[in-house]
Amino acid sequence: MIERVSGTVVAVNADGAVLDVGGVGFRLEMSRTTLRDLPSIGESAVALTHLHVRDEALQLFGFSSEEERELFLRLISVSKIGPKLALAALSVRRPREVRRAIAAGDVAFFQSVPGIGKKTAERLILELRETMTALEGSIAGLSSGDDDESELQLARSALAELGMTAAEIEHLLRDADPSAAADDLVRSALRKRR
Numbered sequence: 553m554i555e556r557v558s559g560t561v562v563a564v565n566a567d568g569a570v571l572d573v574g575g576v577g578f579r580l581e582m583s584r585t586t587l588r589d590l591p592s593i594g595e596s597a598v599a600l601t602h603l604h605v606r607d608e609a610l611q612l613f614g615f616s617s618e619e620e621r622e623l624f625l626r627l628i629s630v631s632k633i634g635p636k637l638a639l640a641a642l643s644v645r646r647p648r649e650v651r652r653a654i655a656a657g658d659v660a661f662f663q664s665v666p667g668i669g670k671k672t673a674e675r676l677i678l679e680l681r682e683t684m685t686a687l688e689g690s691i692a693g694l695s696s697g698d699d700d701e702s703e704l705q706l707a708r709s710a711l712a713e714l715g716m717t718a719a720e721i722e723h724l725l726r727d728a729d730p731s732a733a734a735d736d737l738v739r740s741a742l743r744k745r746r
Contacts, residue, residue: 556600557580561596568582585643600618
């Protein structure tokens with residue numbers, strides 16, 4: 553299986569991108585969320601991937617974070633939810649918000665995704681809600697019990713909002729002081745970026 557692809561962005565369109573890896577162009581289908589995280593054409597990028605095998609085609613999907621890839625795999629495990637619908641759901645909001653919508657049983661959220669009707673939304677929530685509720689609870693427990701991690705998470709979120717990719721953020725925060733405040737971590741990352 554292809555775990556990740558690292559190369560130069562050579563083309564981007566509404567539903568994916570092409571990364572040149574050693575002279576071979578890999579076409580990756582991506583959510584709009586991942587496309588927003590992708591660097592500009594001509595710049596280097598790293599995408600986590602999932603190879604979807606069907607009788608008539610091989611499709612390679614790209615993701616900017618492990619969180620998004622994991623949620624994609626959970627979504628396609630639901631009957632009547634294929635890769636296209638899973639990408640559509642991940643294009644509406646960030647993975648954390650999609651997980652929260654599942655945990656909260658928010659049928660209207662999924663009905664807003666093109667191609668997902670009320671019955672499919674209800675099935676998706678029914679099949680994934682228990683897992684997402686447990687996951688959200690463990691994340692809440694971690695963030696309330698570990699202030700250092702929540703400061704790092706706040707810094708990651710702030711840098712993502714400034715348009716940085718997940719890989720760039722991890723690189724900039726790699727040697728960060730985990731006990732520092734989020735605003736100090738962001739300032740330090742921005743200084744390193746220059």
